Amino acid sequence: MKTQRTQNDLDTNLLLKLYHELRYVHPVEKTHFDFAEDDFIESSSECYAIWGNNQVCNNCISMRALKENKVAMKFEYLNQRVYLITAMPETKNNRVLELIRDVTDEYIIEKLETMSEVMIIQKLESLNKEVITDNLTKLYNRKFLEERLPYDLTRAFSNQLPISIVMVDIDHFKAINDTYGHTMGDQVLVELAAIIRSSIRSEDDWAVRYGGEEFLLYVYNIDSKLLYEKMETLRKLVENNLFCKGTSDIHLTISCGLQNQYIAEESDIQDMYKYIKKADDALYEAKKNGRNRCVIK
Numbered sequence: 698m699k700t701q702r703t704q705n706d707l708d709t710n711l712l713l714k715l716y717h718e719l720r721y722v723h724p725v726e727k728t729h730f731d732f733a734e735d736d737f738i739e740s741s742s743e744c745y746a747i748w749g750n751n752q753v754c755n756n757c758i759s760m761r762a763l764k765e766n767k768v769a770m771k772f773e774y775l776n777q778r779v780y781l782i783t784a785m786p787e788t789k790n791n792r793v794l795e796l797i798r799d800v801t802d803e804y805i806i807e808k809l810e811t812m813s814e815v816m817i818i819q820k821l822e823s824l825n826k827e828v829i830t831d832n833l834t835k836l837y838n839r840k841f842l843e844e845r846l847p848y849d850l851t852r853a854f855s856n857q858l859p860i861s862i863v864m865v866d867i868d869h870f871k872a873i874n875d876t877y878g879h880t881m882g883d884q885v886l887v888e889l890a891a892i893i894r895s896s897i898r899s900e901d902d903w904a905v906r907y908g909g910e911e912f913l914l915y916v917y918n919i920d921s922k923l924l925y926e927k928m929e930t931l932r933k934l935v936e937n938n939l940f941c942k943g944t945s946d947i948h949l950t951i952s953c954g955l956q957n958q959y960i961a962e963e964s965d966i967q968d969m970y971k972y973i974k975k976a977d978d979a980l981y982e983a984k985k986n987g988r989n990r991c992v993i994k
Contacts, residue, residue, distance in 0.1 A: 701721050701730040701736075701737040701739065701792075708851060708852075708854075708855035709732060709735070711851045711854070711855060711963065711966065712796065712848065712851055713732075715796075715798075715847045715848070715851065715966075716783075716796040716797060716798045717780075717797055717798050717799050718731075718732070718795075718796075718797040719731075719732040719737075719794070719795070719796060719797070720732060720737070720744075720794075720795050720797070721737050721792050721793070721794055721795070722744045722759045722784075722792065722793045722795055723744075723791060723792050723793075724744070724757060724759040724760040724763055724792075724793060725760075725763075725791065727743045727744050727745065727753065728740075728743075728744065729742075729743075729744040729747075729795075744759070745757075747775075748773050748775055749775055756771055756825060758770065758771045758782060758784045759784045759793040759795060761784075762784035762785070762786040762793050763786045763788060763791070763792075763793055765786075766786050766788050766900065767786065768783060768784065768785055768786070768829075768841070768845060768903070769783075769784045769829070770782065770783050770784070770828050770829045770840070770841065770844060771825045771828060772800075772805065772821040772824055772825055772828065773821070774814070774817055774818055774821055777801075778799055778801045779799070779800050779801045779805050779806065779809070779817075779821070780797055780798065780799055780800065781797075781798050781800045781805075781844065782795055782796070782797050783795070783796040783797075783798075783844050783845065783848070785848070796844075796848065798844075805824070806820050806821070806824075828840055828841075829841035829844075831905075831906040833883060833886060833887060833906070834886055834887055834889075834890035834906050835887075835890065836890050836893070836894065836904050836905060836906045836912070837903055837904065837905045837906070838905060838906060839905065839907065839908075841903075841905060842905045842907075842913065845903065845915075846915065846969045847966060847969055849915060849917065850960060850965075850966045850969060850972075851966055853917075853918075853959075853960055854960040854963060854965075854966055857959060858917075858918045858959075859918065859919065859920060859921075859957055859958060859959050860915075860917075860957070860958065860959075860960060860972065861915070861916040861917075861919055861921075861924045861955065861956065861957045862913065862914070862915055862916075862955075862956050862972050862973055862975070862976040863913070863914040863915075863916065863924075863928055863953055863954065863955050863956075863976060864907070864911065864912075864913055864953065864954040864973070864976040864977050864979070864980040865893070865911065865912040865913075865914065865931075865951050865952075865953050865980075866910060866911045866912075866951060866952050866953075866954075866980055866984070867885070867886075867889065867910040867911075867949055867950075867951055868949065868950045868951060868952055868984075868988040868989055869949075869988075870882070870885075870909070870910040870949075873885060873947060873949065877941070877945050877947060881941055881944070881945050881947065884940070884941050885940050885941065885947060885949065886906075886910065888938075888940050888941070889912075889935065889940070889949075889951075890904075890906070890912070892931070892934060892935060892938065893912060893914065893931070896927075896930070896931045896934070897914060897916065898917075901917035901918070902914065902915060902916050902917055903915050913973065913976075919957070920957070921955075921957040921993060924955055924957050924993065925955060925991060925993050928953045928955055928991045929991055931951075931953070932950070932951055932953055932989070932990070932991055935949065935950065935951050936948075936949075936950050936951075936989065950988060950989035951989070952980060952983040952984050952988045952989060952990060952991075953979075953980065953983060953990075953991040953992070954976045954977060954978065954979030954980025954981065954982070954983055954991075954992055954994075955976060955979055955991060955992065955993035955994070956972060956975040956976040956979060956993070956994050957993060958972075958975075975994055976994075978994065979992040979993060979994045980992070982994075
């Protein structure tokens with residue numbers, strides 16, 4: 698059997714504490730390498746056989762992840778268990794790292810034991826349509842955050858690289874809704890999301906609609922000075938932009954809370970929300986000190 702080496706920035710021992718199974722998939726050839734005994738060993742079966750299929754999956758996320766060069770996720774059901782698969786593309790190697798986690802006990806589907814297999818599959822197909830994308834802004838959603846951030850924290854710790862999380866909040870967003878209406882408010886969110894998307898690197902950085910008018914950005918391997926400069930550029934871009942142009946011509950500003958640090962202990966990876974809280978505390982300070990500013994901790 699052939700073996701396939703991991704990336705030099707991937708600590709499989711740490712990842713196996715977060716996910717139940719790891720494997721590399723070559724979605725074009727439908728071959729896969731399963732992790733066993735500290736290495737990835739080529740399997741004799743096609744990649745889709747793991748889910749009990751005898752033909753190519755209709756919703757092949759590894760192919761989608763490779764083509765679009767971005768993370769994809771989906772749910773699968775097998776032997777009365779629900780799994781969440783996260784597909785991480787490596788376009789230069791023409792392969793995808795799949796992180797597989799059993800989420801049956803996380804109440805993805807309530808009253809699972811009372812449902813037929815057909816009903817469960819239909820429900821998962823519905824969930825797969827909305828699993829990681831915010832319907833309004835088309836940025837990632839909280840489910841993506843919960844699955845992706847542990848991976849990025851593991852990668853940063855393994856290579857002793859800094860992690861950066863940024864909380865972005867629209868200043869006085871309620872006043873925008875009250876003055877122009879919720880339809881215009883939604884349009885503001887869509888346009889701001891587009892600005893945020895254009896301001897981050899496509900491969901390693903990502904942005905999430907965290908809730909309402911609040912966004913979370915993850916920025917990979919950047920020092921605090923460059924992070925601050927990058928977010929100041931974003932803040933000024935928003936301040937100088939005209940939203941809903943031609944209909945309402947809305948001006949707005951954002952406040953940004955930044956956190957940048959190294960992960961000291963492996964155990965710190967388990968609590969990703971403490972890093973988010975640190976960025977959120979910085980955001981609170983930015984709001985308290987007058988808004989339309991960046992604060993870094």
